[in-house]
Amino acid sequence: MMPRHKRMALVGGIVLGVGVAAWLGALAFQANVNLFFQPTDISAGKANEGAVVRLGGMVQKGSIQRTAGSLDVKFLVTDFKHTVPVTYSGVLPDLFRDGQGVVARGRMQNGVFVADEILAKHDEKYMPPQVAESLKNNPPPPDPPPSGT
Amino acid sequence: MIPELGHFALVLALLLAAAQAVFGLVGAHNGDPRWMAAVRPAVAGQFVLVSAAVGVLIHAFVSFDFSVLYVASNSNSALPTFYRVAAMWGAHEGSLLLWAWILVLWTLAVAAFSRSLPASFASRVMGVLGIVSFGFLLFTLYTSNPFERILPAPADGRDLNPVLQDPALAIHPPILYMGYVGFAVAFSFACAAMLEGKLDQTWARWTRPWTTLAWCFLSVGIALGSWWAYYELGWGGYWFWDPVENASFMPWLVGTALIHSLAVTEKRGLFKSWTLLLAILAFSLSLLGTFLVRSGVLVSVHSFAADPSRGMFILAFLVIMIGGALTLYGWRAPLLKSAAGFQASGREAFLLYNNILLVIAALVVFIGTLAPLVNDALDMQAISVGPGWFTSSFPYLVLALAVLVSIGIHAAWKRGQLGAQRRRLALGAGIALFIGVVLVLVVYGAGDWRSMLGIVLGSWIIVSSLLDPIDRLRRRLSLPRAIIGMTIAHMGLGVCVIAVSTVEAYTIERDVALGPGETVAFGRHAYRFDRIEPVEGPNYEGVRAQITVLRDGLPVAVLHPEKRHYWVQRSTMTEAGIATRWNMDLFVALGEDLGAGRWSIRAQLRPLIDYIWLAAGLMALGGGLAASDRRYRARRDIAGSDAVPAAAAEAT
Numbered sequence: 001m002m003p004r005h006k007r008m009a010l011v012g013g014i015v016l017g018v019g020v021a022a023w024l025g026a027l028a029f030q031a032n033v034n035l036f037f038q039p040t041d042i043s044a045g046k047a048n049e050g051a052v053v054r055l056g057g058m059v060q061k062g063s064i065q066r067t068a069g070s071l072d073v074k075f076l077v078t079d080f081k082h083t084v085p086v087t088y089s090g091v092l093p094d095l096f097r098d099g100q101g102v103v104a105r106g107r108m109q110n111g112v113f114v115a116d117e118i119l120a121k122h123d124e125k126y127m128p129p130q131v132a133e134s135l136k137n138n139p140p141p142p143d144p145p146p147s148g149t
Numbered sequence: 150m151i152p153e154l155g156h157f158a159l160v161l162a163l164l165l166a167a168a169q170a171v172f173g174l175v176g177a178h179n180g181d182p183r184w185m186a187a188v189r190p191a192v193a194g195q196f197v198l199v200s201a202a203v204g205v206l207i208h209a210f211v212s213f214d215f216s217v218l219y220v221a222s223n224s225n226s227a228l229p230t231f232y233r234v235a236a237m238w239g240a241h242e243g244s245l246l247l248w249a250w251i252l253v254l255w256t257l258a259v260a261a262f263s264r265s266l267p268a269s270f271a272s273r274v275m276g277v278l279g280i281v282s283f284g285f286l287l288f289t290l291y292t293s294n295p296f297e298r299i300l301p302a303p304a305d306g307r308d309l310n311p312v313l314q315d316p317a318l319a320i321h322p323p324i325l326y327m328g329y330v331g332f333a334v335a336f337s338f339a340c341a342a343m344l345e346g347k348l349d350q351t352w353a354r355w356t357r358p359w360t361t362l363a364w365c366f367l368s369v370g371i372a373l374g375s376w377w378a379y380y381e382l383g384w385g386g387y388w389f390w391d392p393v394e395n396a397s398f399m400p401w402l403v404g405t406a407l408i409h410s411l412a413v414t415e416k417r418g419l420f421k422s423w424t425l426l427l428a429i430l431a432f433s434l435s436l437l438g439t440f441l442v443r444s445g446v447l448v449s450v451h452s453f454a455a456d457p458s459r460g461m462f463i464l465a466f467l468v469i470m471i472g473g474a475l476t477l478y479g480w481r482a483p484l485l486k487s488a489a490g491f492q493a494s495g496r497e498a499f500l501l502y503n504n505i506l507l508v509i510a511a512l513v514v515f516i517g518t519l520a521p522l523v524n525d526a527l528d529m530q531a532i533s534v535g536p537g538w539f540t541s542s543f544p545y546l547v548l549a550l551a552v553l554v555s556i557g558i559h560a561a562w563k564r565g566q567l568g569a570q571r572r573r574l575a576l577g578a579g580i581a582l583f584i585g586v587v588l589v590l591v592v593y594g595a596g597d598w599r600s601m602l603g604i605v606l607g608s609w610i611i612v613s614s615l616l617d618p619i620d621r622l623r624r625r626l627s628l629p630r631a632i633i634g635m636t637i638a639h640m641g642l643g644v645c646v647i648a649v650s651t652v653e654a655y656t657i658e659r660d661v662a663l664g665p666g667e668t669v670a671f672g673r674h675a676y677r678f679d680r681i682e683p684v685e686g687p688n689y690e691g692v693r694a695q696i697t698v699l700r701d702g703l704p705v706a707v708l709h710p711e712k713r714h715y716w717v718q719r720s721t722m723t724e725a726g727i728a729t730r731w732n733m734d735l736f737v738a739l740g741e742d743l744g745a746g747r748w749s750i751r752a753q754l755r756p757l758i759d760y761i762w763l764a765a766g767l768m769a770l771g772g773g774l775a776a777s778d779r780r781y782r783a784r785r786d787i788a789g790s791d792a793v794p795a796a797a798a799e800a801t
Contacts, residue, residue: 010493014505021509025542029516032538036531054533069745071662090660091740091751094383094721105535 034105043082047108055084055113056103064098077102077113088115152217155205156296159246159286162198162253165191166283169256173276177269177344185272192260192275195282196253203250206295207237216302219243219295225308225717227688235319236309241459242295244322248439249285251323251330256282259334259359266355273341274334281333284466292459308688308717317377325370325397329435331363332400335407336432339425340474343481353415353424358776360411360428364404365772371397372765383723383738385658385753387649387761390539395518396438402511403431406504408772413497416562419489420497422482423504429478433471434511440467441518494567499557506550513542544599551606551646554639555581555613573616581609588647593756596654603650610643631778638771645764651757658753664746668699675699676737676752689713689722694748696726698735706730710739710750734758 036054037047047053055077063076063083071090076083086104096102096118106115169191176184206219210233215221223236223243238247256278263271289295312318338356342348374394375387388394407427414424440463491497517534524532555577559570567574585605589595614636621628661669663678679695691713698706708726715722728735733756740749 006493010498018505018509024545025513025516028538028541029520029534032535032541033520033532034535036533052535066744069662069664069743069747071660071743071749091738091749094723 038079039077039082039084040079042084042108042113049109050107052105052107054103054105055086055115056101057084059096059098059100059102061099077104084113085111086113086115088118090118092118151205152209152214152296152298155202155209156290156294158198158201158205159290159294159296162195162202162249163283163286163290165195165198166279166286168279169195170276170279170283173272173274173279174344177272177276180269182268185268188272188275188279189260191279192253192256196257199246199250199253199286202296203237203246206243206246207234209296210234210236213306215304215306216298216300217295218297218299221299221303221306223309224306225688226305227717228306228309228314229687231316232309232314232319235313238322239309239313242289242293244326245285245289245293246295247323248326248330249282249289251326252278252282252285252333255327255330255334259337270341270345273344274337277337277340278333281337281470284470288459288462288466292462305717308715311689311713311715311718311720311722312381315377315381317373318381321370321373321377324366324373328363328365328367328370328404329397329400329438331359331366332404332428332432332435334363335360335428336474339428340477342485343425343477346481346484348414348421348425348485350415350418353411354781356428357408357411357415358778358781360404361408361772361776364401364408365769365776367397367401367404368765368769368772371401372762376762379758380725380727381723383725383751385725385736385738385751385755387652387758390517390536392518393442395514396441399511399514399518400431400434400438402507402514403427403434406507406511407431409500410504413500417489417491417497419487419491420501420504421485421487422478425478425482425485427504427508429471429474433467433474436463436467436470440464492564494560495564496557496560496562499553499560502553503550503557506546506553510543510546510550513539513546544603547646547649548599548602548606551603551610551642554642555606555609558613558617558639573620577613577616578609580612581605584608584612593651593655600650600654604647607643607646607648607650610646611640614639614643629778629780630774631780634771634773634775634778636771637774638768641764641767641769641771644760644767648757648760648764652755652761656753656755656758658751658755660740660749660751662743662747663750664748667747669750669752671752671754673701674705674735674754675702676750678748678750681748684711684713686713688717689715692739694726694739694750696737696750696752698728706735708735708737710737712739712741729759732756 034052034054035047036056039055039057041047042055047055057077057079060076060078060083063074065074066072072087073089073092074085074087077086078084086106088104088106103119104113104115105117105119106113108114169188172184172187172191176182176188206217208214209217209220210224211230213220213224213226215224219240219242220236223240224233228236236243238244256275259271259274259278263274266274335356338352338359342352371394374397378384378389378391378394379387407424407430410420410424410427413420517538521531521533524530556567556574559573559577560567561570582605585601585608588604588608589601595601618628618632618636621632657671659669659671663669663676665678665680668675668677675698677697677699679697681692681694684691684693691711693709693711696708696710697704698708706728708728710726711724713722713724714720723738725736725738727737733754736751736753736755738751740751743749
């Protein structure tokens with residue numbers, strides 16, 4: 001049995017350590033949580049200018065524009081009610097294409113969503129759940145049959 | 150006809166699993182030797198039946214039986230044989246069957262190597278394993294039968310997901326599952342001890358090798374997944390804090406705490422309730438991992454199932470298993486008090502601190518992974534937790550852990566008296582500081598302070614773990630496998646800390662647009678885009694670029710990144726071009742045609758990245774050596790086993 005005060009010091013140290021860690025953790029958590037928005041939310045001005053958020057929706061068909069020979073790309077993200085223009089510079093993930101679901105991380109600047117990351121973590125059939133939800137309520141206009149893909 | 154036999158075999162296996170659970174638990178409760186004698190045959194029968202089901206499914210894949218829905222969905226006549234076999238666990242249904250088979254394999258091993266244990270204890274262990282097996286077989290049959298037919302049979306299959314057509318990924322699930330499911334054994338040992346109401350040092354000695362072995366498999370499984378993501382997904386990193394990666398990392402962290410806590414329970418008879426709780430937690434997190442990956446609640450590359458009934462079943466199973474075990478814990482754990490105390494600088498104390506840090510680390514991962522789900526379930530604003538959450542907390546936890554490991558290695562059991570080790574501590578810290586500073590200043594140059602500290606502390610772990618074995622050799626003492634294993638595993642940790650620190654601080658990466666003949670410079674290195682040409686494989690076509698890496702203007706490597714288009718699934722895949730050097734990886738992934746003759750290219754230089762996976766290998770090797778130590782194999786007289794022989798107690 002070790003002396004009582006020693007044990008108290010040990011317990012106190014542990015409690016203090018856990019407390020500090022929890023406090024730091026809460027700070028880190030606040031700093032790193034990204035809110036998730038759809039184009040409709042963005043249009044309603046829910047995303048503060050300059051705040052890092054995620055934008056989820058579908059890449060509007062035929063909206064992908066490239067500057068030939070450069071990494072810059074522009075496209076529209078839609079939830080079939082509203083659209084948001086997105087710009088990105090970099091290598092796009094394999095699954096990024098016309099008419100597919102996409103999640104982008106970035107910030108609003110002068111009405112344009114400047115993405116610093118386009119997420120690839122989805123499969124062919126994937127659609128952000130929130131978009132799927134809103135599509136269930138408002139079906140999109142029928143597309144012409146897809147050609148090629 | 151043959152697939153129906155497989156289905157039938159699974160149904161019989163389900164019945165045997167029930168028999169195994171009932172005979173094991175009720176038989177031990179009533180102390181009826183005839184009931185308990187029925188447990189091992191039930192296990193053996195179940196093994197034969199589930200193996201038959203696995204064999205039938207592989208046969209269906211190899212013989213192109215597209216009338217089986219699962220085969221039609223995950224195979225194709227153009228798929229090479231190796232991947233047709235691996236496709237058996239390439240999607241949800243088959244991977245569950247694999248889970249069940251691996252569980253039966255572990256149970257069979259327990260049945261075979263538990264003859265020296267008391268009969269009632271062994272039957273309780275197998276009884277609890279029987280419940281787990283029953284749950285998983287029921288889940289497979291009820292929600293995800295891999296033998297379901299599709300009529301009329303399609304002429305050809307939809308092919309295996311191209312991202313899975315890779316050797317590392319083909320063996321990743323079985324190895325990972327060996328780890329996940331292996332914790333079921335530790336879990337069953339814990340439940341059996343609580344049911345018996347008796348937990349002594351012998352119990353810990355029985356449990357340790359099983360737990361360590363499961364942990365080894367989990368380490369290798371996680372590393373294989375990470376390695377695969379590195380070269381196959383074209384992202385060029387080793388860890389992305391993807392929910393599915395986290396799902397396997399949480400049981401690993403808690404499992405690491407468990408194997409250390411078990412050491413204390415074996416050597417000193419302490420931390421009994423804590424060890425039990427960790428054993429329950431480790432398996433719970435394995436189950437949770439299965440739930441997260443398999444129910445499709447997480448959106449990620451791995452979630453190939455999106456069926457809510459499956460999710461509900463696993464959730465109910467999770468609640469029953471974890472809830473049951475925790476209830477048992479609340480009822481029985483107070484009976485299993487630890488008698489002795491310990492000092493704040495003894496080895497026990499250091500292992501306690503490391504346990505706390507590891508559990509906090511697991512909690513950090515848990516919060517980051519589940520917060521979006523909880524928010525979603527509560528109908529709050531949808532959120533996602535960025536990698537920043539993990540990267541802003543993990544380095545500090547790992548650095549603190551590294552300090553504790555380096556010091557704790559020198560602490561003796563029971564009475565700390567670290568003061569006596571002052572010279573060794575100073576020597577180790579001095580050597581480590583020298584190595585670290587040389588590495589940082591001479592080789593890599595100043596970088597982020599956390600990385601520089603990480604390199605020093607990683608070196609300290611390696612030096613510290615070597616001091617004791619060297620000392621033993623000099624004093625001509627025996628060097629049991631347990632100590633060699635522990636040393637190698639700790640060196641693995643040190644290598645991992647150094648490698649991760651270096652990769653994080655000194656990686657150079659850029660996305661660039663390059664046309665033939667153009668070059669991008671990276672310090673002394675440069676990537677030159679030579680040409681691009683079409684390629685064709687057995688089930689895909691694509692393009693292949695040739696990129697030459699120059700160092701000081703001289704070519705040092707030629708890389709061939711590819712962009713493949715798989716015909717059947719109409720999906721595009723990136724095959725990165727990687728040249729591995731002893732001290733760095735030259736990495737390049739091909740993006741897309743940007744027009745005007747240029748392609749987007751992701752080019753990276755990652756120093757020491759391969760040592761991260763090597764570190765996982767070292768940890769697994771060390772664990773394997775420690776688990777094979779002689780004292781676990783020696784059969785002891787059970788009645789008098791409570792007193793641990795002095796030699797063994799002194800060993801680790």
